[in-house]
Amino acid sequence: SESGSTGMRSRILLGVVCGGYSVGAAFGWGSPQVAVFMGDFGLAAAALVAAVSCFLYARTGAGRLRPAWLLFSLSSAMAACGNAVWGWYEVILGVPVPTPSLADVFFLCFAPPAIVGLLVLAKRPVTRAGWVCLALDAWLIGGSLLTLAWSLALAHTAHLAGVQDTSVAPAALSLAYPLLDIVLV
Known part of the structure; x- marks a missing residue:
């Protein structure tokens, strides 16, 4: 079927991208600057893709699990924002990330929606x-x-x-x- 082949292509593409990212990370990306950029903005992009993916899955009829997938989407969006802010300080501004910073707010807001989402998925006694x-x-x-x-x-x-x-x-x-x-x- 057409949708099955599209889904398989998407999975293969995702596997290639993840494999490429893993190889790049393992070998240090070639330079320290690229490694820092990919470590910050690469992770932000991956978390953003996860957020969009979870949101789209929730929209396409996840049934009673829809709230969990929306919470996972929110959680991933928080991780994406946290990594983006961290990268902004570290890569764009070239300064150490202050503590506390806006990145900390986003990183701390990652866990609560993920925890509640996992509880929604859990089988209830x-x-x-x-x-x-x-x-x-x-x-x-x-x-x-x-x-x-x-x-x-x-x-x-x-x-x-x-x-x-x-x-x-x-x-x-x-x-x-x-x-x-x-x-x-």
């Missing part, structure tokens, strides 16, 4: 006992990840934030990223 089991499982996994992360990295980060006499915003940012990653997992 049908009994009260099922909900209790789900809550206990989530608590156990989240607590384990938090304990592991705290012992390996977060305690060190919190200690450094206190020692370096940083303001509240950079200290909160340095803890927010790994904590949102834990919740996302």
Whole structure:
């Protein structure tokens, strides 16, 4: 069928582009300037493609899963904007990215829609006992990840934030990223 061959061509093209990006990243893109450009704007473009793809999928009849795909689209758009702002500072302006910056706002706004989207996709328990089991499982996994992360990295980060006499915003940012990653997992 015509739509099947178009879909296959799109997948092959996407595979070639991803393969090319991976090879370029593995070999450093040939120069540090190109590597920084592709690291910032290449990731922004990839996230934008993901956002558009998720949005189009949601529009074409994802049924009860439509809200999840719209949330994934929003999440990917936040990642695209964060990488674009980061690239603007790093590549266009040629200055170090300030902390906190608008890029941090976008990066921190990436996780919440993704988390809610994953919850929308999850199979819902049908009994009260099922909900209790789900809550206990989530608590156990989240607590384990938090304990592991705290012992390996977060305690060190919190200690450094206190020692370096940083303001509240950079200290909160340095803890927010790994904590949102834990919740996302």
